Structures are given as structure tokens and as C-alpha cells.
Amino acid sequence: MSSKAFQDCYPDDFAHCYGCGRNNEQGHHLKSHWDGETTVARFTPQPYHTGGVPGNVYGGLIASLLDCHGAASAAAAACKAQGREMGTAPHLRYVTASLKVDFLRPTPIDGELEVRGEIVEVKPRKVTVELSLSAHGDVCARGHMIAVQLPDSAARKQ
């Protein structure tokens, strides 16, 4: 696993995301890394992240973690396809075009969650990522994401 998280390679002005931005004081600060050919991030929910059913995580947090990890994985995969490291110019920032989440079973709140991404396809401005979220070694949710690259002009301006 590399030492620097994908999200810590985002330019400062793109690093305020509540889910994963290092510059958002209140946020989740999700950190994604390569782990071989797949990507991984870990997050420990707080007791107030409960869902409607006691003892389980609320669905919105699960979607949030998959979303942030997927978009970061897309940017990392696009850099890798260009043969360079995240954080080198030009900076690539991906946003979610679509995310489908299948909630397979309740996600227990009493421990660390592991989010994994598998890069399915890298096209010039579009990356497809398959995602999973596990608790205590059991896959509780799966995600399918299509992420698209922000235009260079937007990245330069913002």
C-alpha cells in the first residue's frame, strides 16, 4: 500500500469534500490507497452513524464511502493508465456520473469498514469501478460506479 492517499494528492481547491477532503474540518476524511491492483480505504463509523435499525450503519454513509472511494480510485486509475503518479500535473479529478448500490445485508456499526475498488475500464475521460464495502470480513454492500473527468478548464480555474 502506498503511503500517500489519493485524496491527499488533490489540489487544495478540490480538497474540501465532506466525505474525503483533507481541508474539510467536519468531514469523514476517507483515505484511499492502492493495494496491488485494487484500491482500499477504511473507515470506522461513529455511534451516531446508525441507521433506522439499531446497531447498523445508515445507508447514506455506505453510499458516501463508496462514492468518495470510487471517484478517488477513478482518478488514481487514470493517472496509472498514463504511467504516472497521482499528484503529478496535470491533476485529474473525477466526479460521479452514476452510482448503483446494492445493500446485501445490514452493515454492523461496531467496527472498521473496508471499502474496496476494482478498476473495470479506463477510457479517456470515463472510468468504471466495481466497489464493495465489508464489515468483519463480510461484504455488506456492492457498488457500481461510472466516474467522469472534470474538464481541464474547470480544474485550472477552481
Next chain:
Amino acid sequence: MSSKAFQDCYPDDFAHCYGCGRNNEQGHHLKSHWDGETTVARFTPQPYHTGGVPGNVYGGLIASLLDCHGAASAAAAACKAQGREMGTAPHLRYVTASLKVDFLRPTPIDGELEVRGEIVEVKPRKVTVELSLSAHGDVCARGHMIAVQLPDSAARKQ
């Protein structure tokens, strides 16, 4: 629009969801109502709910709002199909089996968001809901949800 929110009809032990539970002190407290044949909820994001691109809402919040509104709409629709009001016994509580979100355009953070649900189908234990999220009158995201009823035994026990 009826006066009591769907989520305020959940039994106390099912009302801790971070997204919409009245008994979660830190949560979003999303409130869903009927508006004619469709359902509606409104939420004003805070500045820290920003996404990676400044001025826009993070995708996880959008998914969260669609998720909570969709599951609440499913329960309300199931009650309606039985010819009774939410909050009457037996209590029905739905959870998300799958949620697909299409992010159509950036969602501006500077105002109230409106979430709407359209009930597509009510089966004995499964409800399909089409969802949208708008800002300043523009639809920014669409959702497609399949929600399933929690078993009665779970509802009684928890």
C-alpha cells in the same frame, strides 16, 4: 401536504437513523410528506456539506437524502395501499435493497434542496420508487430505489 412526517410515524426504536431519525441528535432529520400522489422532503445543506468542487454538495449527501426519502416513501406507499395511515399498527419499516443515483449536474450548495418520490410499484414486501433531487428548480440528480419491508419479527423485536 399532511402535517406529520413519515419518519415521525416510525416506532421509537426505529427512529435513530442519521439521515432521518427524530431520535438522532446529530443527524439530518429529513422529513418526508405526501404532496398529492408524490412525496416530498426538503433539506438545506450546510457549508461543510461541500463536495470536491467548491460551491457544490458532496455526492454522499445527495445519495443519503434520496435513500432516506425513498425508504420513507416506500413505507408510506405500503400503508396507503393497505388503506390506512402511517403510524397505525402494524408498523411498516422499509430498508433499501438497491439505489441507483444518476448525478445529472453539479448540485449547488447555496439553498434548499427538494427531494421528490414517485411510487412506481407496490408489491407485498417490495416497493419501487423513482426519485429526484432539485436545487433552484433544476433537477440535479435522479434516483431509482427498490425498498423491501423488514420482517415483522424484526420490527417487533427491535
